[in-house]
Amino acid sequence: MFAPAILPPATPRAPCCSTRKWALPSCSHPTPILTGAFILSARRDWIWYILVGAIAHFITHWPQWSLTWVVLADVANIARALTAALLLHWASGGPPRLESVRALGLFVLGAVMIAPAVGATLGAADVMLHGGATTFWVPWRRLVHVERAAPA
Numbered sequence: 026m027f028a029p030a031i032l033p034p035a036t037p038r039a040p041c042c043s044t045r046k047w048a049l050p051s052c053s054h055p056t057p058i059l060t061g062a063f064i065l066s067a068r069r070d071w072i073w074y075i076l077v078g079a080i081a082h083f084i085t086h087w088p089q090w091s092l093t094w095v096v097l098a099d100v101a102n103i104a105r106a107l108t109a110a111l112l113l114h115w116a117s118g119g120p121p122r123l124e125s126v127r128a129l130g131l132f133v134l135g136a137v138m139i140a141p142a143v144g145a146t147l148g149a150a151d152v153m154l155h156g157g158a159t160t161f162w163v164p165w166r167r168l169v170h171v172e173r174a175a176p177a
Contacts, residue, residue, distance in 0.1 A: 056102045056144070060136070063110030064120060075103055097151040105144025109136040145169035 055078065062074045079099050086095045112135030113121040116128070123129050145168035152164040 056106050059103070059106040060109045060140075063106060064113060071107075078103065091155065094151060094155050097154065098148060101144045101147035101151060104147055105140045108143045109140035112136070112139060141169050 059074055059078050063071055066074070082099045082102070083095055086098070090098075113132065116131035116135055121128070121132060123132060145165050148168040149158075149161050149165035152158045153161055158164045
């Protein structure tokens with residue numbers, strides 16, 4: 026599912042969200058793990074997963090990145106995970122089950138296309154807000170591909 030899982034262990038990789046002009050600390054957040062936790066747990070428990078993930082993200086990225094950069098990157102990650110989980114629950118009428126072509130199509134639409142676009146939109150806004158890019162669409166395209174775990 027993730028690019029690192031299909032790359033040979035000896036393959037060197039550059040940081041997944043960096044270019045010469047900007048970098049985003051959002052890639053190290055375990056968004057797929059958070060999405061899985063949302064899918065498998067009761068909604069009343071989601072706040073705990075959000076808090077633990079946000080604290081872990083903050084501890085690992087601040088003070089290397091500014092406080093607003095880290096917080097907005099985390100908002101983008103959480104929004105992506107929430108979007109994926111909510112769309113999958115809505116489309117399946119409960120926990121998602123990939124038992125049909127329709128269910129697989131809804132999974133691809135929600136978790137692979139819409140949720141990464143939401144995360145990339147917020148992440149690109151973070152980049153623009155902090156002066157990391159001159160246009161919104163350059164970081165957005167980069168992030169939407171990273172969010173889908175495509176090779177960078």
